[in-house]
Amino acid sequence: EVVLTQSPGTLSLSPGERATLSCRTSQGVVSNYLAWYQQKPGQAPRLLIYGASSRATGIPDRFSGSGSGTDFTLTISRLEPEDFAVYYCQQYGSSPPYTFGQGTKLEIK
Amino acid sequence: QVELVESGGGVVHPGRSLRLSCVAAGFTFSTQAMYWVRQAPGKGLEWVAVISYDGTNTYYADSVKGRFTISRDNSKSTLYLQMNSLRDEDTAVYYCAKDEGYYGVWSGYLIYWGQGTLVTVSS
Numbered sequence: 689e690v691v692l693t694q695s696p697g698t699l700s701l702s703p704g705e706r707a708t709l710s711c712r713t714s715q716g717v718v719s720n721y722l723a724w725y726q727q728k729p730g731q732a733p734r735l736l737i738y739g740a741s742s743r744a745t746g747i748p749d750r751f752s753g754s755g756s757g758t759d760f761t762l763t764i765s766r767l768e769p770e771d772f773a774v775y776y777c778q779q780y781g782s783s784p785p786y787t788f789g790q791g792t793k794l795e796i797k
Numbered sequence: 798q799v800e801l802v803e804s805g806g807g808v809v810h811p812g813r814s815l816r817l818s819c820v821a822a823g824f825t826f827s828t829q830a831m832y833w834v835r836q837a838p839g840k841g842l843e844w845v846a847v848i849s850y851d852g853t854n855t856y857y858a859d860s861v862k863g864r865f866t867i868s869r870d871n872s873k874s875t876l877y878l879q880m881n882s883l884r885d886e887d888t889a890v891y892y893c894a895k896d897e898g899y900y901g902v903w904s905g906y907l908i909y910w911g912q913g914t915l916v917t918v919s920s
Contacts, residue, residue: 689859723906725842732892732910733834733842744908776842780905784856788834788842 690715690779692789700797707764709792711777716757718781724753724762727791728773736775737762764794772796799823799909801893806914809883819876819893819911827851827871830896830903833878835889836913843889846878850900861887883918890915 691714701707711722720740725733735744737753740760750765764771777789805817819831833845846857846867855867866879876893891914894907 721905725907727842732912733907734910735906735908738897738904738906774841778842778844778906784844784847784905785858786844786847786905788844791841 689785690717690781690787692777692779692787694775694777694789694792696792697790698793698795700795701767702797703767703769705767707762707767707771707794709762709775709794711755711760711762711789713758713760713779717760717779720756720760721779721781722753722755722760723778723780724751725776725778726771726773727776733776767794769796799895801895801909801911803891803893803911803914806891806916808917808919810920811884811918813883814879814881815883815916817878817880817891817893817914817916819878821874821876821893821895824895826869826874828899830898831867831869831876832894832896832907833865833867833876834892834894834907834910835887836892837886837889840889845891847896847903848876849903880916883916885918888916888918 693712695710722740724737727733741753774791780786800822803819848867864882868877893911895909897904897908
């Protein structure tokens with residue numbers, strides 16, 4: 689099973705700042721099959737990024753994904769108030785089971 | 798638009814069984830793989846199971862293998878999760894979610910999610 693480790697656990701920033709979230713996998717991810725999700729309190733997760741760098745439909749371009757192999761990054765260029773949430777990465781390379789990281793909480797400083 | 802509505806959650810004693818349902822609408826259910834994902838209170842997401850569009854292929858997380866069974870009824874656009882031998886650690890909100898791929902080619906990422914149903918395992 690591929691283990692995903694996200695860092696930092698909590699990130700405290702102000703609106704307008706740039707956020708950089710990391711996701712490291714225990715094995716190389718096949719074809720960069722890595723997704724990012726956003727979850728706000730009391731809501732279901734929402735897909736942001738798939739294939740490491742492709743934005744899902746309706747996702748603002750301030751969200752971008754990058755990386756390959758075992759190291760992946762989600763960047764939010766300029767934080768909006770609605771971006772403060774918990775973010776999860778998920779790998780879906782090779783066969784299931786697919787796995788999630790433990791999450792990064794992005795909070796207002 | 799896509800709608801996924803879970804039901805069947807509740808309070809159950811350890812060792813007992815429960816079946817969750819997820820009714821789908823707004824897309825051709827019979828053409829796409831479906832997932833269950835859970836989230837324990839205050840914790841992160843845990844991938845639970847996936848089923849192929851026609852039900853012939855299923856995969857499970859190690860934590861539920863042998864106890865949980867994912868299935869589907871395409872005539873009713875409904876996904877199921879049969880949970881047996883429940884444990885305290887199975888307490889969570891259970892989400893159903895939809896793949897983006899079609900037929901035998903599934904994407905692996907979860908493009909739409911339901912709002913979840915809470916399962917509490919407690920004596």
